Every structure is written in structure tokens, then in C-alpha cells.
Amino acid sequence: MTITQSTLLGAAVLAALAFSAQAQPTRLNAQGDRITDEAVHADLSGYEAVQGRIKALNDAGLPLRDYHLSKAQCWLDVSFHEYTRNDRSAFPQEALTEAEKLIAGMEQGVSPLPTDTALVNGAARVREDLWQRLRALHGGAGFECAQQAVACGEVELVHAGNEFNQQQWRHSRPYIQIAEDWVGDAEALARQCGAGTSAAPLAADATPRQVALVANVLFEFDRSGRGDIRAHSLHSLDRELARLRAEGLVLTGVELVGHADRLQGRGHDHNQALSEQRARTVRDLLVERGIPAGQVSYTYKGDTEQVQSCTGVRPQAALRECLIPNRRVEVRLLARQAG
Structure with missing residues (x-):
């Protein structure tokens, strides 16, 4: 008798379900008890067991790029990251629990599984603009290709929000940058989804699909000059410009x-003027990078659209640093496929 691939797949699924029925929620030792080799070994064994369940689901045919499997893996990764950093909060346990909830649902064939993202350990909801960009990808035409990046971007935003609560903005910033990278990668993957297939060519009168690549250029407090731009945000802009070439896109316009x-030491009118000056600075920067001035338009909104509130942050220097995502110029690179 020939053993078919479907037979093997069915056996693997049954094995995963049997394991699920026996699996108990993993409980990490309390932080104060992680002082013996035995306690640490027990926790590491728990992490290994959860990783084994993810591997079993993948072996059973669930691709690693699947949204829920990716999300389980990312929850597991951030839990282990904070565990090894000796995080004394409930974050490692709660993130691990989120991973196991998804794993159990996949093992039991639950459908549909939830797509909401828990703010574990009371994590702050930082960078609403990034949350919105990720949410916009759900259910879109390219989501199939972007699932993993979307899932990990959402988890990393929670990770950043947890760090923000514990040690404020300076400690959450590295994880915000990781989340920004995931968001940019997710949008790029969604744009390119299906590009390599042998789809029928567009009709002669068909309009090529328009896309937008997004970056934020950030400025120092109460500043608007070229030398006042945060270097990492300029790198993000250059990365999106490079994506245009890498994806064979034709730039059709730039919206700034x-x-x-929200700090208004000189009043509302000052913030309005400051936001305009920043937009002008970025416009000049783009022209220097070879973008025709006629393709660049700009508007300015002062302090009317804050993406990070920083409620309760003290002292003033820390508050200014926390508010830096609001001191931005949003750059939308509008493009279409060549040809």
C-alpha cells in the first residue's frame, strides 16, 4: 500500500492534537525563584516545549508565514527575550500565554482564530499610526504574502509599549524601530504579492495600480533644519526610496x-509655522536626492494629529524625547508599476 502525502499530513495533525490534549499551560517560575539552576532549567524546558509545539504545527503542513503561527512564534520570542533580560514584571509569562493560546487554537482546528492583539501586562498602545498601517493590511489583496511581518509588527508594538511603561521612551525606542521595520516590510510584501506569477497582461486602457510607500522624518524639539533631523529616520526615508528602484516602481508624486x-511654549501659531518649516526642509532634501520639485507637494497640520501622547512622562527632558514621533514629516511616495 502506498502512503500518500495526505496520509502523512493527517497523521501529523492527529499527533499534534494528541499532544495538545496533554499539554498544560506553561507556568514560569516567579522572578524571585529564578535563583537556582533547577528553576531556570525548568523554565527553559517550558520554552523548548512550546517551541516544539510550533514545530509540530509546521511539520503538519502549516506554513511558517501563516499569520497565527507567526504571531505565536513572535510572542514566544519576545517572552524569551525579556525572560533572559531578567524582566521582573508579568510580561514574560503573559506573552508566553498569548503564544500558547494561539497554538492551542491551531492544534484544535479552531476557525476563525482571533486577529486582535492583547496589550499584555497593561502595555501602552504606542504609535497609533503604525497600528493603523498594520490594520489596513488585514484582509487586503496582498495580506497572504505579508502575514508574518504583520503579526510580528503587532507583537513588537506591544513589546515596545511594555518597555515604555517600565522605563519610558528611551528603552522602548529600539523596539519601536523594529516595529517600523516590520511595518515597512509588510507593506512591501503586500505590494509585491503575486508579482512573480504569470498573470494576464493589463488591457491597453487599464490603469496601473497606484501604491504608496510611507516614511516619517523626525525632528529635534522646536527645530526644523536639515541638521535637526534624527539620523535613523533619514535612513528610513532612504530605505523607502531604495524600495522604489528595487521593486521597479515609477514615482508619480510625493505628498508631505x-x-x-503638543508642547506649545510659544503657542499654537508657532507650532503651525514649525510644521510648515519642517515640510519645506524635507521637500528640499528630496529635491537634492533627485526628485523633481514639481512632483513634491506639502501641507502642514501643526499639533492637531498626535501619534504618541506620553501621558505622565516626567521630567521635561524625558517628555520631549517621548514626543519625538509627533515632530515628524509624513512622506508618502506615490508610485505605479513600470510598463
Whole structure:
């Protein structure tokens, strides 16, 4: 008798379900008890067992790029990351629990599985703009290709929000940057989804699909000059410009929107003018990078659209640093496929 691939797949699924029925929720030792080799070994064994369940689901045919499997893996990864950093909060346990909830649902064939993302350990909801960009990808035409990046971007935003609660903005910033990278990658993967297939060519009168690549250029407090731009945000802009070439896109226009943070030491009118000056600075920067001035338009909104509130942050220097995502120029690179 020939053993078919479907037979093997069915056996693997049954094995995973049997394991699920026996699996108990993993409980990490309390932080104060992680002082013996035995306690640490027990926790590491728990992490290994959860990783084994993810591997079993993948072996049973669930691709690693699947949204829920990716999300389970990312929850597991951030839990282990904070465990090894000796995080004394409930975050490692709660993130691990989120991973196991998804794993159990997949093992039991639950459908549909939820797509909401828990703010574990009371994590702050930082960078609403990034949350919105990720949410816009759900259910879109390219989501199939972007699932993993979307899932990990959502988890990393929670990770950043947890760090923000514990040690404020300076400690959450590296994880925000990781989340920004995931968002950019997710949008790129969604744009390119299906590009390599042998789809029928467009009709002669068909309009090529328009896309938008997004970056934020960030400025120092109460500043708007070229030398006042945060270097990492300029790198993000250059990365999106490079994506245009890498994806064979033709730039059709650039929309800039200048913003200021909510601190109004000189009043509302000052923030309006500051946001305009920042937009002008980025426009000049883009022209120097070879983009025709006629393709660049800008508007400015002062402090009317804040993406990070920083409620309760003290002292003033820490508050200014926390508010930097609001001191931005949003850059939308509008493009279409060549040809």
C-alpha cells in the first residue's frame, strides 16, 4: 500500500492534537525563584516545549508565514527575550500565554482564530499610526504574502509599549524601530504579492495600480533644519526610496505632511509655522536626492494629529524625547508599476 502525502499530513495533525490534549499551560517560575539552576532549567524546558509545539504545527503542513503561527512564534520570542533580560514584571509569562493560546487554537482546528492583539501586562498602545498601517493590511489583496511581518509588527508594538511603561521612551525606542521595520516590510510584501506569477497582461486602457510607500522624518524639539533631523529616520526615508528602484516602481508624486508635538511654549501659531518649516526642509532634501520639485507637494497640520501622547512622562527632558514621533514629516511616495 502506498502512503500518500495526505496520509502523512493527517497523521501529523492527529499527533499534534494528541499532544495538545496533554499539554498544560506553561507556568514560569516567579522572578524571585529564578535563583537556582533547577528553576531556570525548568523554565527553559517550558520554552523548548512550546517551541516544539510550533514545530509540530509546521511539520503538519502549516506554513511558517501563516499569520497565527507567526504571531505565536513572535510572542514566544519576545517572552524569551525579556525572560533572559531578567524582566521582573508579568510580561514574560503573559506573552508566553498569548503564544500558547494561539497554538492551542491551531492544534484544535479552531476557525476563525482571533486577529486582535492583547496589550499584555497593561502595555501602552504606542504609535497609533503604525497600528493603523498594520490594520489596513488585514484582509487586503496582498495580506497572504505579508502575514508574518504583520503579526510580528503587532507583537513588537506591544513589546515596545511594555518597555515604555517600565522605563519610558528611551528603552522602548529600539523596539519601536523594529516595529517600523516590520511595518515597512509588510507593506512591501503586500505590494509585491503575486508579482512573480504569470498573470494576464493589463488591457491597453487599464490603469496601473497606484501604491504608496510611507516614511516619517523626525525632528529635534522646536527645530526644523536639515541638521535637526534624527539620523535613523533619514535612513528610513532612504530605505523607502531604495524600495522604489528595487521593486521597479515609477514615482508619480510625493505628498508631505508636516507636524509638531503638543508642547506649545510659544503657542499654537508657532507650532503651525514649525510644521510648515519642517515640510519645506524635507521637500528640499528630496529635491537634492533627485526628485523633481514639481512632483513634491506639502501641507502642514501643526499639533492637531498626535501619534504618541506620553501621558505622565516626567521630567521635561524625558517628555520631549517621548514626543519625538509627533515632530515628524509624513512622506508618502506615490508610485505605479513600470510598463
